[in-house]
Amino acid sequence: MKQVTISTPFITMIVLDYGAIIQKLLVKDKEGKSVNVVVGFNSPDKYLEDTKSLGACVGRYAGRISNGKFELDRETYHLHQKDGVHLHGGKEGFGKKYWTIEEVHQGRQPFVKLSYQSKHLEEGYPGNLKVNVTYKLINNQLHIIHEASTDRTTVVNLTNHSYFRLDDANQINEYNLKLNCKKVVEMYANKLPTGEIISIDLTPFDFLTEKPIENTRLDNAYVINPKTEVAAKVSSEKSGISMEVSTNQPGLVVYTPLDFPAICFETQNYPDAPNQKNFPNCKLRPGEIYSNKSKFVFDLL
Template structure:
């Protein structure tokens, strides 16, 4: 397993070729000490047994797909599923693959670019898919850019699955959260979408005004507001570290796991879009390039 480190005066990033995983993301707290703001393992080999997709690239389709597959251009493609739910690209998905380190740049605005070639019908998806993910640091920002091209019409939805933890406390109840997301993608108990978007106003999902997370726990797809300067913002009152999330995607799945204190911001298309014509299209055709560009900006609150 290969490991790449890039850094600037604000951020140090450590990436693995396995799963294109962000192993560590070090930023400075309000006392100038480096804090690793993502949950991860100390030893790369430990990721082989990870079931939480810590820091990994998720694909070919991030999130859930219903009905055991999807129909595209009149052809049905069955997918691996458990109890009718296909999750995060299938039995393995991109998070369990070795990626190729294509380029490492350590000068101004350092970056690392990795690639993966997903063969036609891998996990049931049509088309030979060429995927790249670029991690770039610019001042106090981490840029994550997923791109993909195909030789046959397919569906694509990629995201990074880092669990953010902005301090060394044993909890996230004290975090303050603000979401420029006026609606959620309504889901059934198994977290598959119903097909409806519902307003967050006067619900536990309403973080349109900054407030403490408290006891609220989420595994929720939010619809972003195209007119806002950022999709989400979170900060810790203990470390003083804040993170702002900006994306060109129509959705962000916010996930607070039960078994450890952290919060995910999975910038992506809506779950199960291939089975909901009213959702933003996830279809990628041979003449097109898929692009998910997201920025995670770190700062200190006073």
């Protein structure tokens, strides 16, 4: 397993070729000490046993697809599923694959570019898909660029699955959170979309005004307000670190796991878009380029 380290005066980042995983992301707190703001393992080999997609590139379709299948151009494609739910690309999504390190640049705006070739009908998806992910550091910003091209029509939804923890506390209740999202994708109990988009008014998921997370636990697909530049902001008064998230994607899955303190911001399309006609387009055809551009900006309060 290979590691690549890139850094600016503000951020140091360690990336693995396995899963294109962000193993460590070190930023300075208010006292000038380096804090690893992503949850992960010190030993790269531990990721081989990971079941939570820690720091990984998730694909070919991030999130859930209903009934383990979808129809595309009048043909039905069957996917791996458990209890009627296909999750994060299948039994072995992109986060469980070895990627090729294409390029490493250590200059003023350092970056590492990785690629993966997903073969036709891998996990049941049509098309030979060429995927690139580039992690680029610009001063205090992490830019993540996912790109993909295909030789036949397919569906694509890529995201990074880092779990953020902005301090060394064993809880996130005191983190302040703001989400520039007025609506969420309505879900059934199994977290599959009903197909409806609903308002967050009078729900515990309303973070339009910045407030502490407290005991609210989230696993929601938010609809990003297209008029806003920043989709989300989270901060820790203990460390003094704040992080802003912006993206060209229509959705933001915000996830706080129950078994350890952290928060995910998965910039992506809506779950189950292949089966929901009123959701944003997730099809990629030959000659087109899929592009997910997301930015994470770290600062001090």
